[in-house]
Amino acid sequence: MKYQSQKVALAYFSVAMALFAIQVFGGLLAGWIYVSPNTLSEVLPFNVVRMIHTNALIVWLLLGFFGAAYFLVPEEAERELFSTKLAYLQLGILVIGTLGAVASYLVGIHGGREFLEQPLWVKFGILVAAVIFLVNISLTVLAGRRTAITNILLMGLWLLSLLWIFAFINPDNLGLDKMYWWFIVHLWVEGTWELVMAAILGYLMLKLTGVDREVVEKWLYVIVATALFSGILGTGHHFYWIGLPAYWQWIGSIFSTMEVVPFFAMMSFAFVMVWKGRKNHPNKAALLWSLGASTVAFFGAGVWGFLHTLHGVNYYTHGTQITAAHGHLAFYGAYVALNLAMFTYAMPMLRGRAPYNQWLNMTAFWLMTGGMSFMTFVLTFAGTIQVHLQRVMGEYYMDVQDQLGLFYAMRFGAGAMVVAGALLFIYSLAVVRRQAPAGNAVGEAA
Amino acid sequence: MSEILTKSRARNVFYGGSLFFIAVFAGLTVQSHSHVVSRSTTSMPLTEEVRLGKEGWERNSCINCHTLHGEGAYFAPEVGNVMTRWGVVDDPDAAAEMLGGWIDAQPSGIEGRRQMPHFELTDEEKRGLSEFLRWADKMNTQSWPPNDAG
Numbered sequence: 105m106k107y108q109s110q111k112v113a114l115a116y117f118s119v120a121m122a123l124f125a126i127q128v129f130g131g132l133l134a135g136w137i138y139v140s141p142n143t144l145s146e147v148l149p150f151n152v153v154r155m156i157h158t159n160a161l162i163v164w165l166l167l168g169f170f171g172a173a174y175f176l177v178p179e180e181a182e183r184e185l186f187s188t189k190l191a192y193l194q195l196g197i198l199v200i201g202t203l204g205a206v207a208s209y210l211v212g213i214h215g216g217r218e219f220l221e222q223p224l225w226v227k228f229g230i231l232v233a234a235v236i237f238l239v240n241i242s243l244t245v246l247a248g249r250r251t252a253i254t255n256i257l258l259m260g261l262w263l264l265s266l267l268w269i270f271a272f273i274n275p276d277n278l279g280l281d282k283m284y285w286w287f288i289v290h291l292w293v294e295g296t297w298e299l300v301m302a303a304i305l306g307y308l309m310l311k312l313t314g315v316d317r318e319v320v321e322k323w324l325y326v327i328v329a330t331a332l333f334s335g336i337l338g339t340g341h342h343f344y345w346i347g348l349p350a351y352w353q354w355i356g357s358i359f360s361t362m363e364v365v366p367f368f369a370m371m372s373f374a375f376v377m378v379w380k381g382r383k384n385h386p387n388k389a390a391l392l393w394s395l396g397a398s399t400v401a402f403f404g405a406g407v408w409g410f411l412h413t414l415h416g417v418n419y420y421t422h423g424t425q426i427t428a429a430h431g432h433l434a435f436y437g438a439y440v441a442l443n444l445a446m447f448t449y450a451m452p453m454l455r456g457r458a459p460y461n462q463w464l465n466m467t468a469f470w471l472m473t474g475g476m477s478f479m480t481f482v483l484t485f486a487g488t489i490q491v492h493l494q495r496v497m498g499e500y501y502m503d504v505q506d507q508l509g510l511f512y513a514m515r516f517g518a519g520a521m522v523v524a525g526a527l528l529f530i531y532s533l534a535v536v537r538r539q540a541p542a543g544n545a546v547g548e549a550a
Numbered sequence: 551m552s553e554i555l556t557k558s559r560a561r562n563v564f565y566g567g568s569l570f571f572i573a574v575f576a577g578l579t580v581q582s583h584s585h586v587v588s589r590s591t592t593s594m595p596l597t598e599e600v601r602l603g604k605e606g607w608e609r610n611s612c613i614n615c616h617t618l619h620g621e622g623a624y625f626a627p628e629v630g631n632v633m634t635r636w637g638v639v640d641d642p643d644a645a646a647e648m649l650g651g652w653i654d655a656q657p658s659g660i661e662g663r664r665q666m667p668h669f670e671l672t673d674e675e676k677r678g679l680s681e682f683l684r685w686a687d688k689m690n691t692q693s694w695p696p697n698d699a700g
């Protein structure tokens with residue numbers, strides 16, 4: 105760690121990991137309610153549990169992005185952050201907003217647009233925090249060295265913050281409501297967040313493999329170009345059945361099919377860089393997470409996304425367990441695993457613990473990745489049966505669900521594996537101590 | 551390859567192309583907006599009751615269990631076509647009565663069955679919800695879902 109102000113990332117990553125724990129426990133509880141539906145049904149109904157699960161996910165991923173930006177921008181710009189005070193103020197606002205939102209949900213105060221349930225004052229808080237962040241990071245970048253990594257990172261963060269405006273727009277007309285809602289949901293994960301992902305992945309590759317900056321940066325521009333060229337019009341794959349013009353069925357199908365390209369490119373990029381790189385960086389766990397993130401993102405977003413994106417297929421699969429399978433693996437691969445890669449890379453430095461024993465961390469990777477993959481498979485099978493019975497044969501929804509019990513039981517098992525992995529991961533970064541420098545970085549358990 | 555595609559060229563293609571696609575998307579958005587308002591949602595007027603119903607739908611976060619036109623959680627039945635499924639899509643009074651009766655009967659308390667929570671709603675709010683769901687049912691959804699099961 106070259107710059108003192110990079111230290112603010114430690115606070116961001118710590119809060120992010122605490123919310124990560126809340127998120128996976130919320131998910132585990134929701135998974136258990138599928139198995140045993142009367143659980144807590146009077147005190148904590150499923151809709152509130154799910155709200156906490158999804159909101160915690162989104163907030164911690166964003167905190168991870170903010171922290172990553174505070175960590176990597178000083179190194180890229182070759183100067184201290186404009187203001188560490190502003191960075192802590194921003195974090196404070198976000199923490200208060202998050203606690204306020206969770207408390208509101210628990211007493212039944214919430215909105216009803218999926219993922220945007222936060223009370224209005226929390227939405228404003230998020231906006232204020234985003235503005236503080238953008239000012240702080242932009243002033244740092246403008247005064248220092250400009251690189252492709254910071255360019256792309258900033259562009260992604262500016263655009264995703266701008267899109268937050270649509271959180272305040274809720275037309276009475278349900279068709280319009282749905283259309284503008286996707287401006288956040290889709291244009292975040294299949295547009296602006298991809299820029300952030302590419303920038304962070306590029307930074308990690310630069311540090312971990314020692315490949316030339318020039319090579320990394322050219323790849324980055326190509327990756328983000330394919331991301332936006334496909335992802336913007338790809339929004340059309342959500343416009344098939346909500347009252348929009350029929351031309352979206354063609355535009356949506358064609359452009360969203362091309363959305364596979366940036367995810368394939370990011371995976372290829374990561375592997376080619378490792379193969380070309382001469383450096384043998386001691387943080388093997390960070391490398392594992394980086395390669396894992398780009399690979400699982402390709403399968404979760406690319407393959408599982410394409411699976412149901414053509415309008416003829418989506419007519420049958422829309423809003424079934426197929427959607428749930430895809431949503432889980434895509435978020436895990438592209439954004440969860442990428443954030444965990446960054447935490448794994450930065451935390452030992454932030455805490456002065458490098459080099460450290462990575463065995464626990466790498467075990468956590470395989471537990472979580474194995475669990476998420478298994479969950480995706482069982483939900484895909486459940487979804488296939490659901491599509492056939494409900495959408496083709498016309499059997500009533502609840503009767504179909506009654507026949508899927510076995511899959512939901514296995515999904516709970518997969519979820520338990522993920523929770524175990526998440527706890528192990530947090531333990532490995534928060535507790536495990538520095539290792540004697542002479543020791544082998546990858547060795548026996550701590 | 552590397553001579554043709556320099557870094558600055560890649561960057562310019564990225565910026566220029568992105569602006570192009572943003573412009574196209576903005577244009578199509580304007581067109582789609584007016585299509586929704588003037589064509590696909592006109593078979594039933596957007597009354598005060600429908601507005602009240604949408605507000606109630608949101609305040610109680612029904613979307614985090616149900617799907618509405620396929621979007622939402624996947625824990626409870628699709629409601630975008632529930633009025634058709636119940637055969638009351640063209641009968642506001644019957645619709646309000648059936649939905650009101652359904653809501654009042656929850657939670658079922660049946661062991662091993664997914665539970666819909668108890669919601670404390672006035673008669674106007676329940677009527678608003680049934681009007682909102684009738685309104686949604688009458689949107690032009692390109693004949694989705696494939697059948698009445700939702």
Ligand code: HEM
Pocket residue numbers: 218293294341342360361363364401405406408409410412413414418421422423424427430431432434435438439620621622
């Ligand atoms: C990392 C990137 C991605 C993430 C995090 C992601 C996540 C999600 C989530 C959470 C949903 C469900 C939204 C809802 O609540 O209704 C969804 C829906 C969908 N996604 Fe993705 N996705 C990603 C990339 C992709 C890609 C690249 C494609 C296409 C190639 C794709 C195709 C779809 C489709 C077609 C749906 C609608 C499913 C339905 O009709 O029910 N996604 N995605």
Ligand SMILES: [Fe+2]
Pocket residue numbers: 290294338339341342
């Ligand atoms: Fe999408």
